[in-house]
Amino acid sequence: MDSNPLQSPAYRDAFDQYDQLLFGHVTMRDISLIKDYLPQPIPDDTMSLMIATVINGRPITDVISVPAPIQCALLIRWGRNQKGLTQAQLAEQLDMTQSQIAKIESVANGVTAEVMGKLAKALDVTFTITANDPVLSKTNPKKAS
DSSP: TTTTTTTHHHHHHHHHHHHHHHHTOOHHHHHHHGGGGGGSSSSSSHHHHHHHHHHOOOOOTTTTTOOHHHHHHHHHHHHHHHHTTOOHHHHHHOOOOHHHHHHHHTTSSSHHHHHHHHHHHTTOOOOOOOOSSSSOOOSSTTTOO
């Protein structure tokens, strides 16, 4: 893209191909959850790494550091999609509601360790939370200062 004039057909074609590659593998929903924890604008090498990770069947959380609630949301959505389950199907397996799964995946609700354990087991995912993880601030839920 950088080697083509900004409004040229070649630039637009390259931009369209980039969008197809990116959003064919990393969803806007995931980008909206992680954008506050990545440098802005997101560097091409970071974006390439995220795309390659997802293309290779690994969760995006393998290559980015986000707060535990966001990690949980991303891993649940990834694991659910890997298993070909809808939110309703996963909820039924775990004796939960589709609404509860949706709220966990959108970080609208907190999640207990017990529920995380049930989700991890059902989806074959592992949550790793350390003291060095970024945290969500109570005053600014998007990002701690």
